[in-house]
Amino acid sequence: MNKAKYTQEVPEDRNEVLKIIQEEKKPLKIMILGGVDSGKTTLTVFLANELLSQGFRVAIVDSDVGQKGILPPALISLGFPDSIFTTMEEIKPVKHYFVGTITPNQFFGEMVTGVKLLVNEAMKRRADIVIIDTTGLVHGSGVELKRMKIEMVKPDLVLALQRKDELEDILRPFENKTRVIRLAISENAKLHTREERRQIRKEKWKKYFENSSEYILDLRKFYISGTLMFQGKEISEEEKGLLESLFRWLIFHGRKIASRYFVVKADIGSFPRNFDKNAMNAVDLENLSNLLIGFIDKDGFCLGLGILKLINFKELKAHVLTPLNENEIKNAVEIRFGRIRVREDGEELGLLHRDAL
Numbered sequence: 001m002n003k004a005k006y007t008q009e010v011p012e013d014r015n016e017v018l019k020i021i022q023e024e025k026k027p028l029k030i031m032i033l034g035g036v037d038s039g040k041t042t043l044t045v046f047l048a049n050e051l052l053s054q055g056f057r058v059a060i061v062d063s064d065v066g067q068k069g070i071l072p073p074a075l076i077s078l079g080f081p082d083s084i085f086t087t088m089e090e091i092k093p094v095k096h097y098f099v100g101t102i103t104p105n106q107f108f109g110e111m112v113t114g115v116k117l118l119v120n121e122a123m124k125r126r127a128d129i130v131i132i133d134t135t136g137l138v139h140g141s142g143v144e145l146k147r148m149k150i151e152m153v154k155p156d157l158v159l160a161l162q163r164k165d166e167l168e169d170i171l172r173p174f175e176n177k178t179r180v181i182r183l184a185i186s187e188n189a190k191l192h193t194r195e196e197r198r199q200i201r202k203e204k205w206k207k208y209f210e211n212s213s214e215y216i217l218d219l220r221k222f223y224i225s226g227t228l229m230f231q232g233k234e235i236s237e238e239e240k241g242l243l244e245s246l247f248r249w250l251i252f253h254g255r256k257i258a259s260r261y262f263v264v265k266a267d268i269g270s271f272p273r274n275f276d277k278n279a280m281n282a283v284d285l286e287n288l289s290n291l292l293i294g295f296i297d298k299d300g301f302c303l304g305l306g307i308l309k310l311i312n313f314k315e316l317k318a319h320v321l322t323p324l325n326e327n328e329i330k331n332a333v334e335i336r337f338g339r340i341r342v343r344e345d346g347e348e349l350g351l352l353h354r355d356a357l
């Protein structure tokens with residue numbers, strides 16, 4: 001189930017890196033970059049274990065939202081391994097930041113904010129060395145994402161795992177500003193198909209949500225974020241009736257946000273419905289079922305995840321499945337909507353566009 005395990009069978013250059021890390025001034029922030037399956041997590045596990053046995057206090061910020069080691073997926077997580085470990089899953093997270101989906105695409109703000117806040121937190125908790133594991137998105141917009149992460153976090157050391165020169169577009173602007181060490185990719189590194197990755201995630205979701213309970217939450221008690229759904233003002237009965245007859249919809253919830261409508265609806269019959277997307281955002285009620293949500297505390301960190309089963313808009317009650325207990329839920333001041341639909345058995349039902357909600 002875990003791709004990356006602790007192994008000391010690593011390319012020679014890893015030992016040189018270890019020596020450099022030992023000698024550098026502490027605290028030291030290390031960012032690991034590499035394409036998909038380049039061995040970022042394996043390197044993180046290797047360095048963390050070696051440094052731990054040398055007596056350093058090591059923090060790991062796992063921002064590889066799609067293929068995370070520290071559970072669960074869709075969050076950025078901070079953990080402090082306290083003894084030798086085999087896989088990242090053994091690390092108990094101390095803080096999370098909510099991203100809400102399994103790809104950084106469309107969520108650069110969350111990615112950068114989360115990594116920055118968790119690195120700050122690691123420093124506050126007196127880490128000697130903070131290792132930041134990242135996603136394998138290193139081309140196209142991934143170049144910009146990595147640039148922003150580096151600009152915000154200001155790592156003392158960037159470890160670049162590349163086969164050829166695939167990270168050079170990212171590294172170029174930092175050439176004279178940041179210490180970069182280019183590392184070879186282990187000849188043991190194995191590629192995983194999209195389906196294998198999904199399967200690995202399936203096990204992780206399942207493990208996270210096992211022993212969950214369903215709660216009925218009063219949405220009025222939380223600030224709702226990650227969606228436009230409760231912004232602006234409720235539409236009038238008249239507007240609702242008009243939209244329902246115009247588009248043959250059943251409308252469960254409607255808001256007017258500045259001059260734009262936002263409705264949650266179900267279609268009555270199927271025929272083409274054309275409307276100006278700038279004037280109205282319409283979401284199917286169905287898309288809200290099994291939607292991933294996060295419980296957020298007063299400091300903006302994520303306490304844990306839930307699966308939204310249903311919203312009763314009349315009473316503003318949400319049915320949510322979560323492994324959190326009642327006390328943990330009490331610490332949440334905010335519920336944040338994600339953009340992946342997933343079942344508690346780990347089956348992913350699909351991703352929503354950021355603008356969908």
Ligand SMILES: Nc1ncnc2c1ncn2[C@@H]1O[C@H](COP(=O)(O)OP(=O)(O)OP(=O)(O)O)[C@@H](O)[C@H]1O
Nearest residue numbers: 004036037038039040041042067136186188189190
């Ligand atoms: N030094 C190594 N020895 C043995 N296997 C390795 C080594 N490095 C990587 N691998 C294997 O290669 C695969 C990819 O490695 P890993 O999961 O560390 O990559 P990654 O870059 O973190 O991947 P992702 O893109 O999913 O984040 C894994 O199956 C891992 O076990």
